[in-house]
Amino acid sequence: MERVDHLAHERNKSEFDVDAMKIVWAGSPHAFELSDRISKLVASDPGFRKDNRTMLSRKDLFKNTLRKAAYAWKTIVDLHLSEEEAAKLRFYVDEPAYTDLHWGMFVPAIKGQGTDEQQQKWLPLAYKMQIIGCYAQTELGHGSNVQGLETTATFDPQTDEFIIHSPTLTSSKWWPGGLGKVATHAIAYARLIVGGRDYGVNGFIVQLRSLEDHSPLPGITVGDIGMKFGNGAYNTMDNGVLQFDHVRIPRDQMLMRVSQVTREGKYKQSDVPRQLVYGTMVYVRQTIVADASCALSRAVCIATRYSAVRRQFGSQNGGPETQVIDYKTQQSRLFPLLASAYAFRFIGEWLKWLYTDVTQRLQANDFSTLPEAHACTAGLKSLTTTATADGIEECRKLCGGHGYLCSSGLPELFAVYVPACTYEGDNTVLLLQVARFLMKTVSQLGVKKPVGTIGYMTRVDHLMQCRCGVQRAEDWLNPSALLEAFEARAARMSVACAQNLSNFDNPEEGFAELSADLVEAAVAHCQLIIVSKFIEKLQQEIPGKGVKQQLEVLCNIYTLFLLHKHQGDFLSTGCITPKHASLANDQLRSLYSQVRPNAIALVDAFNYTDHFLGSILGCYDGNVYPKLYEAAWEDPLNDSVVPDGYHQYIRPLLKQQIRTARL
Numbered sequence: 312m313e314r315v316d317h318l319a320h321e322r323n324k325s326e327f328d329v330d331a332m333k334i335v336w337a338g339s340p341h342a343f344e345l346s347d348r349i350s351k352l353v354a355s356d357p358g359f360r361k362d363n364r365t366m367l368s369r370k371d372l373f374k375n376t377l378r379k380a381a382y383a384w385k386t387i388v389d390l391h392l393s394e395e396e397a398a399k400l401r402f403y404v405d406e407p408a409y410t411d412l413h414w415g416m417f418v419p420a421i422k423g424q425g426t427d428e429q430q431q432k433w434l435p436l437a438y439k440m441q442i443i444g445c446y447a448q449t450e451l452g453h454g455s456n457v458q459g460l461e462t463t464a465t466f467d468p469q470t471d472e473f474i475i476h477s478p479t480l481t482s483s484k485w486w487p488g489g490l491g492k493v494a495t496h497a498i499a500y501a502r503l504i505v506g507g508r509d510y511g512v513n514g515f516i517v518q519l520r521s522l523e524d525h526s527p528l529p530g531i532t533v534g535d536i537g538m539k540f541g542n543g544a545y546n547t548m549d550n551g552v553l554q555f556d557h558v559r560i561p562r563d564q565m566l567m568r569v570s571q572v573t574r575e576g577k578y579k580q581s582d583v584p585r586q587l588v589y590g591t592m593v594y595v596r597q598t599i600v601a602d603a604s605c606a607l608s609r610a611v612c613i614a615t616r617y618s619a620v621r622r623q624f625g626s627q628n629g630g631p632e633t634q635v636i637d638y639k640t641q642q643s644r645l646f647p648l649l650a651s652a653y654a655f656r657f658i659g660e661w662l663k664w665l666y667t668d669v670t671q672r673l674q675a676n677d678f679s680t681l682p683e684a685h686a687c688t689a690g691l692k693s694l695t696t697t698a699t700a701d702g703i704e705e706c707r708k709l710c711g712g713h714g715y716l717c718s719s720g721l722p723e724l725f726a727v728y729v730p731a732c733t734y735e736g737d738n739t740v741l742l743l744q745v746a747r748f749l750m751k752t753v754s755q756l757g758v759k760k761p762v763g764t765i766g767y768m769t770r771v772d773h774l775m776q777c778r779c780g781v782q783r784a785e786d787w788l789n790p791s792a793l794l795e796a797f798e799a800r801a802a803r804m805s806v807a808c809a810q811n812l813s814n815f816d817n818p819e820e821g822f823a824e825l826s827a828d829l830v831e832a833a834v835a836h837c838q839l840i841i842v843s844k845f846i847e848k849l850q851q852e853i854p855g856k857g858v859k860q861q862l863e864v865l866c867n868i869y870t871l872f873l874l875h876k877h878q879g880d881f882l883s884t885g886c887i888t889p890k891h892a893s894l895a896n897d898q899l900r901s902l903y904s905q906v907r908p909n910a911i912a913l914v915d916a917f918n919y920t921d922h923f924l925g926s927i928l929g930c931y932d933g934n935v936y937p938k939l940y941e942a943a944w945e946d947p948l949n950d951s952v953v954p955d956g957y958h959q960y961i962r963p964l965l966k967q968q969i970r971t972a973r974l
């Protein structure tokens with residue numbers, strides 16, 4: 312039967328070259344080809360089916376994840392996929408699994424913190440999956456405060472070993488993904504104790520389970536920490552608990568790039584900053600920023616397609632009702648999220664560049680950009696994950712009642728995504744790191760020239776007193792006007808915090824007292840980074856009919872939406888007047904009208920398969936109602952007309968009510 316495209320009329324309205332936009336979204340023609348090929352490969356293979364996840368018990372769900380991970384590995388090996396292709400395949404399989412931590416943290420930790428010899432020994436085993444690793448840092452008592460970790464690694468010079476030990480209940484490792492049931496090895500973070508002295512936290516490679524029968528090695532107690540938020544969702548992951556009882560490991564299993572312990576029991580610090588012990592977190596935060604656009608664009612694709620299908624009210628002379636996407640309120644909630652998805656895509660790309668740059672500099676012993684890289688990864692991870700988690704929930708609401716069905720894909724997407732606001736650094740804790748960086752920058756003005764993303768502070772005198780030159784709504788389309796407003800707001804908020812801090816005798820006390828304001832200043836700085844990188848992106852040549860124009864509209868929506876949402880900041884710092892705020896809002900409304908005919912094409916440009924979207928509401932052809940109707944009958948509750956439990960619990964109740972009525 313021929314498939315009817317219920318969204319064809321929407322697609323026909325678009326004013327730009329969607330195929331060219333697909334390449335911009337993917338990053339390059341090569342990235343598009345790869346993504347397109349691998350996503351179709353996964354979608355067409357029944358071994359990767361995922362529509363039954365929310366209905367499985369935890370045990371069945373987990374076993375199914377193990378099966379899929381093994382099947383994915385077999386596919387990678389059989390098809391001789393490259394590292395890049397394999398990573399894409401795991402992405403499109405779209406199921407959190409121990410492999411995320413193996414490839415995403417265990418391998419990078421060895422690469423970043425291991426010596427050349429350690430890398431030569433461990434990486435080949437990890438690449439072939441002959442060992443499976445996890446990243447065991449967080450403990451029951453401490454997650455954010457890494458310096459507060461309690462696990463110890465005490466050097467025993469007699470045997471040339473470290474003794475890894477959990478001295479208290481709160482020192483139990485708690486949360487590491489893959490640890491609960493699968494990992495054979497961990498990078499365990501522990502306090503390094505040499506000659507009775509505590510040298511702070513370092514990583515150690517510790518074998519946890521037998522490579523023969525998977526049983527825990529002597530001295531290791533390990534298990535899963537239990538069910539987490541949502542059905543299916545992150546419960547495919549075996550987040551684990553782990554206790555060490557005087558577990559001995561050879562000295563050469565301490566990751567020794569940053570500091571070393573010699574055979575004689577001497578502690579030595581390399582010529583690199585100690586903060587490189589935190590390097591794996593910087594790497595993962597960068598990947599989380601890149602992932603944010605994937606999760607948000609997925610939710611936005613579902614909500615946009617469904618908003619074009621769904622009709623409610625407004626029928627004229629018996630004609631069709633209004634598509635809900637045509638309501639201005641729907642547009643003002645949906646289109647900023649669409650714009651954010653694109654903004655996050657580009658900031659993710661830029662952050663990847665920054666990370667590569669800092670890594671190359673570190674290799675050449677240039678540590679000058681490390682503080683900025685830390686501030687950018689921490690701040691952008693916080694900003695993009697918060698906005699994405701909130702955005703997915705908003706998309707669920709934009710889909711009305713049907714958004715609450717698991718078959719919309721949105722509840723599971725939210726449940727899987729929302730811990731990103733916590734893992735890899737709680738978002739508030741990370742913004743406080745940005746605030747520290749900002750306060751340090753302000754305190755050093757005139758001594759040290761701010762560069763990179765904080766370079767705008769060189770013009771602080773101008774930014775403290777400049778006046779917004781906008782006179783008409785269209786003036787807000789001028790990138791310089793937008794940029795200056797965002798720079799002035801960020802600079803003024805940081806300087807105000809620094810001035811308030813100077814009133815405290817004890818700076819730490821002041822920092823704690825003013826921390827809520829400092830977080831707001833950090834948000835302003837990070838929003839400025841995203842806005843400025845979006846604007847920079849548009850200064851490049853972008854091929855394809857109408858593509859650049861669409862991106863300009865999205866960039867303006869993203870920026871003016873932030874200005875509107877945070878107008879309290881802009882007004883209270885005197886960067887704009889109420890008149891400017893009102894003009895910005897007028898411009899925003901007009902931009903929504905410009906994006907409306909292109910909305911469906913802009914989400915088609917993500918090039919997501921129906922398999923990956925996992926949503927009836929977001930399916931490409933928009934044939935929502937028959938699919939929803941059919942899916943309902945697939946629910947196990949509908950296996951029988953009369954439910955299990957009727958005779959036990961419903962019938963006696965009904966009978967009793969009849970007797971009561973007769974009395």
Ligand SMILES: CCCCCCCCCC/C=C\CCCCCC(=O)SCCNC(=O)CCNC(=O)[C@H](O)C(C)(C)COP(=O)(O)OP(=O)(O)OC[C@H]1O[C@@H](n2cnc3c(N)ncnc32)[C@H](O)[C@@H]1OP(=O)(O)O
Binds near residue numbers: 592723736
């Ligand atoms: C529907 C299905 C979809 C399926 C999709 C599947 C996708 C699945 C995707 C899964 C992805 C990931 C899986 C999840 C992984 C999660 C893994 C984890 O969570 S691992 C644990 C992470 N833990 C944390 O992030 C802890 C956070 N805490 C810290 O980072 C630190 O403790 C701190 C930075 C908050 C404080 O450290 P401290 O040493 O106390 O620092 P100070 O504040 O005193 O700072 C000292 C100095 O150091 C600088 N600094 C701090 N950190 C860094 C760093 N990382 N790099 C460089 N420099 C750093 C700091 O700025 C200070 O500098 P000064 O110049 O001295 O001011």
Ligand SMILES: Cc1cc2nc3c(=O)[nH]c(=O)nc-3n(C[C@H](O)[C@H](O)[C@H](O)COP(=O)(O)OP(=O)(O)OC[C@H]3O[C@@H](n4cnc5c(N)ncnc54)[C@H](O)[C@@H]3O)c2cc1C
Binds near residue numbers: 412446447454736740
């Ligand atoms: C799904 C998931 C997967 C995870 N995977 C791993 C893993 O693979 N490996 C691993 O090692 N860890 C993992 N973690 C742990 C994770 O990294 C920590 O939970 C995270 O770093 C937050 O730390 P916490 O739990 O100690 O939060 P807490 O720090 O206890 O946060 C509690 C509250 O206190 C606030 N707070 C804390 N400190 C401050 C402060 N200084 N100032 C102001 N407010 C503050 C926070 O904002 C938050 O509101 C995972 C966690 C989750 C949820």
